[in-house]
Amino acid sequence: MAFDPHLYRLLHTGAPGDIDFYRAQCADAQAVLELGCGDGRVALAIAADGPRVIGIERHPGMLAAAREARSALPPAVAERVELIEGDMADFDLGRPFDxxxxxxxxxxCLDPERRQRCLSRVAAHLAPAGRLAFDVWVGDDLRARGAFADEAPEWIEGLRDGDTIIEIFERDVHRPGRMEVTYTHQIARPGEMPTRSAYTITHHYLCTDELDGVLGAAGLDVLDVWGDFDGAALDDESERMVVVAAAR
Ligand SMILES: C[S@@+](CC[C@H](N)C(=O)[O-])C[C@H]1O[C@@H](n2cnc3c(N)ncnc32)[C@H](O)[C@@H]1O
Structure with a gap:
């Protein structure tokens, strides 16, 4: 989890439609738990609709950003949000969630063993009619390609952060079941020599044919899977799996 939270948040801003999807999923919920809540962008939006929301986050910098964002909310909303530093593969909150x-x-973010622990903890924390909802990218094409690596970092985006210009490059290394993504930021502040900052994130990905088995092993049944947040069917062209599951 060694990444600069400021640089991370500049690049990783969510997927189109994701906040509305999760708000709709939580519309009739009293108690919501978000695992890996980051800077709170989803948790705080859900709390604004009425539910109480607990966010668990392991990165202290991301948690600090979430707490700062919470402090800017109206007090009645902010008091519905609890932000906890913790590990989503190992938690016991002692109460159920809708x-x-x-x-x-x-x-x-979790390797297969820790992913199973996480999903088992999810199953243990769901209220009788509770639901798990998550979205991930589809791993099928990468699994089919096997092990390979980008030869060189590829430019992916240029960002402006105040008067600082940041060029971002990405290099991916693919192994069976996982992708290691290295982001290198070239940071140019006015009047200073450019600097570089890099971090690597490992994605332990899933394929469409693994969903039922992985969730089933944790005592969860898949109720719905879509190919995007708008309810599009999951098919060979889908880049995303949007999943809703329940405890057995
Ligand atoms: C892709 S980000 C998503 C953040 C947030 N859910 C959002 O949608 O904006 C994943 C987050 O999970 C956190 N994370 C990774 N492993 C974790 C763990 N074992 N326990 C808790 N948080 C974790 C990361 O620090 C990061 O903030």
């Missing part, structure tokens, strides 16, 4: 959510490929 919804547990993992937006924005958060499940892929």
């Amino acid at each position: 919804r547990v959510i993992l937006p924005y490929t958060t499940l892929y």
Whole structure:
């Protein structure tokens, strides 16, 4: 989890439609748990609709950003949000939740063993009619390609952060079941020599044919899978799996 939270948040801003999807999923919920809540962008939006929301986050910098964002909310909303530093593969909150959510490929932060522990903890924390909702990218094409690596970092985006210009490059290394993504930021501040900052994130990905088995092993049944947040069917062209599951 060694990444600069400021640089991370500049690049990783969510997927189109994801907040509305999770808000709709939580519309009739009283208690929501978000695992890996990051800077709170989803948790705080859900709390604004009425539910109480607990966010668990392991990165202290991301948690600090979430707490700062919470402090800017109206007090009646802010008091519905609890932000806890913790590990989503190992938690016991001692109470049930109507919804547990993992937006924005958060499940892929965990290796297969820790992913199973996480999903088992999810099953244990769901209220009788509770639901798990998460979204991840589809791993099928990468699994089919096997092990390979980008030869060189590829430019992916240029960003402006105040008067600082940041060029971002990405290099991916693919292994069976996982992708290691290295982001290199070239940071140019006015009047200073450019500097570089890099971090690597490992995605332990899932394929469409693994969903039922992985969730089933944790005592969860898949109720719905879509190919995007608008309810599009999951098919060979889908880049995303949007999943809703329940405890057995
Ligand atoms: C892809 S980000 C998503 C953040 C947030 N859910 C969102 O949609 O904006 C994944 C987040 O999970 C956090 N994370 C990774 N592993 C974790 C763990 N074991 N326990 C808790 N948080 C974790 C990361 O620090 C990061 O903030």
